[in-house]
Amino acid sequence: MTAAALWTSAEAEAATGGRSTHPWVASGVSIDSRTLEEGDLFVAIEGLNQDGHAYVKAAFERGAAAAIVRRQPGDLLPGMPLLLVDDTLAALNGLAAAARQRTGAKVIAVTGSVGKTGTKEALRLLLSKQNRTHAAAGSYNNLWGVPLTLARMPIDAVYAVVEIGMNHAGEITPLARLTRPHVAVITTIAPAHLEFFDSVTEIADAKAEIFQGVEPGGVAILNRDSPHFPRLIDCAFMSGVERIESFGRHPDATARLDKAALHAACSCATATFAGEQICYKIGAPGEHWVMNSLAVLLTVRAVGADVGLAALALADLRAPKGRGERHRIAVDGGVATLIDESYNASPIAMRAALAVLAASPPEGRGRRIAVLGDMRELGDRSAELHAGLAADVEAAKVDQVYAAGPLMRALYDALPPRLRRLHMETAAELIANLQADLRPGDVVLVKGSLGSRMGPVVDALCARPVEPAEAD
Numbered sequence: 222m223t224a225a226a227l228w229t230s231a232e233a234e235a236a237t238g239g240r241s242t243h244p245w246v247a248s249g250v251s252i253d254s255r256t257l258e259e260g261d262l263f264v265a266i267e268g269l270n271q272d273g274h275a276y277v278k279a280a281f282e283r284g285a286a287a288a289i290v291r292r293q294p295g296d297l298l299p300g301m302p303l304l305l306v307d308d309t310l311a312a313l314n315g316l317a318a319a320a321r322q323r324t325g326a327k328v329i330a331v332t333g334s335v336g337k338t339g340t341k342e343a344l345r346l347l348l349s350k351q352n353r354t355h356a357a358a359g360s361y362n363n364l365w366g367v368p369l370t371l372a373r374m375p376i377d378a379v380y381a382v383v384e385i386g387m388n389h390a391g392e393i394t395p396l397a398r399l400t401r402p403h404v405a406v407i408t409t410i411a412p413a414h415l416e417f418f419d420s421v422t423e424i425a426d427a428k429a430e431i432f433q434g435v436e437p438g439g440v441a442i443l444n445r446d447s448p449h450f451p452r453l454i455d456c457a458f459m460s461g462v463e464r465i466e467s468f469g470r471h472p473d474a475t476a477r478l479d480k481a482a483l484h485a486a487c488s489c490a491t492a493t494f495a496g497e498q499i500c501y502k503i504g505a506p507g508e509h510w511v512m513n514s515l516a517v518l519l520t521v522r523a524v525g526a527d528v529g530l531a532a533l534a535l536a537d538l539r540a541p542k543g544r545g546e547r548h549r550i551a552v553d554g555g556v557a558t559l560i561d562e563s564y565n566a567s568p569i570a571m572r573a574a575l576a577v578l579a580a581s582p583p584e585g586r587g588r589r590i591a592v593l594g595d596m597r598e599l600g601d602r603s604a605e606l607h608a609g610l611a612a613d614v615e616a617a618k619v620d621q622v623y624a625a626g627p628l629m630r631a632l633y634d635a636l637p638p639r640l641r642r643l644h645m646e647t648a649a650e651l652i653a654n655l656q657a658d659l660r661p662g663d664v665v666l667v668k669g670s671l672g673s674r675m676g677p678v679v680d681a682l683c684a685r686p687v688e689p690a691e692a693d
């Protein structure tokens with residue numbers, strides 16, 4: 222095996238209370254046989270729709286070093302090493318707790334209604350330039366993703382960044398206690414994932430559960446501009462977190478934004494950090510990235526890394542795929558710009574994306590076009606929250622709106638007729654009209670919740686190759 226050992230059978234037995242059929246050494250951990258890498262330990266999770274035990278053989282065929290199982294699958298060959306346990310999710314949690322126990326890393330946990338993955342990726346970018354950094358894959362932030370992230374943590378990591386999310390009250394507490402962060406960041410509190418909550422205050426309380434895991438002497442990093450800030454501080458104190466730092470425009474923020482110049486593809490920020498002014502460029506556009514960058518730099522400082530170097534590295538930040546990534550796309554007669562926001566949508570993220578569209582001037586005869594899909598998980602207030610974006614669409618100087626889905630109908634109907642171009646039940650039904658309509662110089666924003674399937678719209682618009690000379 223070339224990759225470094227992460228778990229031996231003896232360590233995994235001690236961490237899980239299980240029993241190995243053979244000795245083994247694994248270089249990684251996976252719960253998905255499709256993405257498993259050679260040398261990984263496969264954990265057969267019994268999920269809502271799938272039972273991982275059905276994929277143990279496939280995992281070994283892809284090169285798994287061993288598998289954690291509750292029962293021996295019938296289709297296995299003798300010699301395939303198994304770690305037999307009573308409960309595979311509990312075993313994954315056991316590995317996570319042991320990984321947390323043995324690491325010397327400074328551990329950061331990021332939660333919030335939006336911006337968790339973006340903040341986590343920014344921290345990965347900045348901290349990995351300074352020292353060995355482990356960070357969650359993708360948006361792994363739930364009861365499987367958090368223990369998996371911890372179980373994957375290399376022994377020699379110096380920094381670890383864990384994303385923690387939730388849909389219900391009570392979900393963050395066990396994940397935070399497992400993670401035991403030195404630094405807990407709450408990006409912002411907003412109506413997103415509202416389905417199982419009666420109010421945004423309840424969301425704030427649920428996010429505040431993160432403080433219950435913070436290590437003694439640890440730091441909470443909070444949004445000073447949020448109306449929920451006083452409540453979050455109270456929750457932090459009640460959980461024994463005494464060190465609180467904040468970011469925002471508020472004059473008392475530890476990291477205070479003095480000025481932001483928002484351009485089409487980047488921003489420049491001037492901020493005062495604990496009394497010292499710094500100026501830096503953020504290579505992803507939008508005020509929301511400026512705000513996230515303040516939280517990121519406070520976090521960098523809290524884990525003892527170099528803030529100056531980190532601020533310089535923010536220029537290399539790019540909006541991730543589906544969260545603002547920009548493309549030059551071929552259209553009849555030339556090239557247009559596409560902003561891919563197809564991964565996620567909530568009112569606050571929609572406003573942030575529309576503001577980026579507003580700051581992106583079309584070229585020549587081009588227009589601003591918004592292609593909007595349903596914002597999901599908003600519960601009873603869904604129609605009102607969709608329709609409530611009409612003023613933001615107008616303020617963003619949008620020329621045409623294409624809308625998809627039953628929920629987006631509420632916004633479409635609330636728009637002035639001159640902006641309404643087309644509404645369809647599904648995103649796929651918009652594609653042909655949109656492609657025929659686009660012209661050179663247009664700036665097209667495509668945004669919706671993942672489940673609204675705006676991704677295929679982005680794929681269709683990106684499918685035509687752009688001449689290299691025009692690609693920028």
Ligand SMILES: Nc1ncnc2c1ncn2[C@@H]1O[C@H](COP(=O)(O)OP(=O)(O)OP(=O)(O)O)[C@@H](O)[C@H]1O
Nearest residue numbers: 334335336337338339360509512544565569570573
């Ligand atoms: N501070 C912010 N304010 C408003 N919108 C933001 C902010 N940060 C990120 N966003 C936008 O919110 C959307 C989701 O971003 P991201 O994936 O980072 O959030 P998340 O909290 O990880 O979401 P999820 O709950 O799906 O894991 C993106 O469209 C992103 O551009």
Ligand SMILES: [Mg+2]
Nearest residue numbers: 337338360362
């Ligand atoms: Mg995420």
